Amino acid sequence: MKGLYVLNKEGEIEKTIFEGTREEYSHIERLDYSKDFSKAVYTVSDTAHGEKYKVFLVNSKDSQPELIFEDEYIDFPNISEDGKYIAFQKGSSSKSQILIYDIEKQEQYEITPNLSDGESFIFYDW
16 A cells, blocks of 8 residues: 555544555655644646646645646745745755745745855745
């Protein structure tokens, strides 16, 4: 059995988020959980549609994952400790941006400073 599931406190499957063969879910790139395990965020590479990457958010109470962002390159989704925000990287390594998604407001914000070539900044990944 391969997939993403919601389990009850006895460890039994309460709900199937998705399930499939290794080939069907092999495009899942990264996965992160909230501290209380009530939310998960993951990226999927969609090579069938021109190397698009998608970020999905799923809540243990909802039945379907929610597509929250789609672009050419998305990686490293992380849920904040309080479960209110998701941070992820958009773009290739030389043109990366860090985005924050507010789960409650369903809004995203770019937090990467406008840097000249060769400049850098410190970013703490929670």
